[in-house]
Amino acid sequence: MNMNRRGQFFLLAALLLSFLLLLSLAAYRMYSPEPKVYIKRDWIQQAQLVQLARVWVKSDFCILCIRQTSLLLKQLNQTYRLNIPTLTNSTFRDRVLLNTTGYANYTVVFYYSRGSVRVMVYWSYTFQGFYEKKISPTESVVYKNYTLTYYHVYVGGWGSVTVYPSLKDPLEKADLRYLGGGEWIVGFPSNMTSYTLFDQFEIPVRIGG
Amino acid sequence: MNLGRFMEACLIVVVFFIFASLSFIMIRALSNPSYQTVERAVTFYMLNHPFDEKSFKEFILKCSSEIAFIKVKHLYDAEVDITVYETECYNYVTFRFVWIYYGVGNYTLVVMGVRT
Numbered sequence: 480m481n482m483n484r485r486g487q488f489f490l491l492a493a494l495l496l497s498f499l500l501l502l503s504l505a506a507y508r509m510y511s512p513e514p515k516v517y518i519k520r521d522w523i524q525q526a527q528l529v530q531l532a533r534v535w536v537k538s539d540f541c542i543l544c545i546r547q548t549s550l551l552l553k554q555l556n557q558t559y560r561l562n563i564p565t566l567t568n569s570t571f572r573d574r575v576l577l578n579t580t581g582y583a584n585y586t587v588v589f590y591y592s593r594g595s596v597r598v599m600v601y602w603s604y605t606f607q608g609f610y611e612k613k614i615s616p617t618e619s620v621v622y623k624n625y626t627l628t629y630y631h632v633y634v635g636g637w638g639s640v641t642v643y644p645s646l647k648d649p650l651e652k653a654d655l656r657y658l659g660g661g662e663w664i665v666g667f668p669s670n671m672t673s674y675t676l677f678d679q680f681e682i683p684v685r686i687g688g
Numbered sequence: 689m690n691l692g693r694f695m696e697a698c699l700i701v702v703v704f705f706i707f708a709s710l711s712f713i714m715i716r717a718l719s720n721p722s723y724q725t726v727e728r729a730v731t732f733y734m735l736n737h738p739f740d741e742k743s744f745k746e747f748i749l750k751c752s753s754e755i756a757f758i759k760v761k762h763l764y765d766a767e768v769d770i771t772v773y774e775t776e777c778y779n780y781v782t783f784r785f786v787w788i789y790y791g792v793g794n795y796t797l798v799v800m801g802v803r804t
Contacts, residue, residue, distance in 0.1 A: 487696065494703040501707065521727055523785050526734035534790050548788050551795065555786045559797060633735055640735055680738050681790070 524563045525596045525635040532587035532598035533680045540570050564591040578688040579606040597634040602627060604686045609669060622654065622666040625686055630661040644678040722754035723781055726802045730783065739787040739796055756780040756801035763795050779804045
């Protein structure tokens with residue numbers, strides 16, 4: 480009889496203990512909803528690095544910009560606990576911009592202990608000829624005609640993603656036509672040696688020498 | 689059955705039911721589908737779009753019905769704090785991400801809660 484009682488008390492004690500443990504965990508979750516036992520690092524951290532790389536490309540890999548934005552990211556990472564791991568990076572720029580043909584390749588790679596994030600911004604163009612564009616019933620302007628290929632490649636935890644950003648023409652002097660798959664036809668006045676378009680992330684895309 | 693035994697049995701039943709009702713806390717983790725969905729959706733948005741508060745809110749609310757809140761803080765020349773969307777919710781996991789811009793110290797911080 481005594482042994483039976485002891486067993487029952489033991490069972491009750493175990494149940495009460497687990498109940499109290501769960502209650503304390505619930506209270507912990509309520510007042511501090513983020514679990515701190517394990518640091519979640521996934522695609523969001525890597526996507527933030529992609530945006531940082533786009534800023535660097537926009538600055539044409541300006542050293543000051545790279546330093547300032549890297550420092551800012553480090554500070555924000557500490558302040559807001561973004562869980563971005565310690566990083567090293569390498570940048571690569573290959574650019575040949577001539578009148579008839581040209582290309583630019585900006586690559587940024589972020590390395591961290593468990594992998595890397597690679598961002599490539601690429602465009603190439605080829606001169607196709609001239610055409611006349613009527614700007615009024617009596618006046619026409621000679622335009623240069625180019626074909627342009629423009630895309631971004633992001634390699635990270637998600638695999639490899641190719642993005643074809645849209646292009647904007649702030650000067651509104653160019654003829655822009657999108658063919659699909661990153662292919663564009665661009666025409667601009669022949670009195671201009673080069674013309675700069677901007678993509679949706681405000682990265683300048685220069686066509687012509 | 690005496691009163692003591694009856695109370696003991698009741699206590700065991702009550703404790704068991706409370707235990708079972710609270711055990712979801714242990715089971716639900718960061719790998720739950722709503723967290724994963726939102727995580728993927730945010731990544732998709734970040735890779736494909738420049739950040740725009742309105743379009744982001746529309747996009748993310750279309751992707752998931754488990755959003756507890758979205759808070760967006762812009763820092764340009766002056767600091768602006770905007771709470772975009774909020775519902776009453778206790779159990780949630782927080783996402784935080786920043787969108788750094790070209791220029792000194794410009795960024796947008798997004799804090800988002802996803803129900804667990």
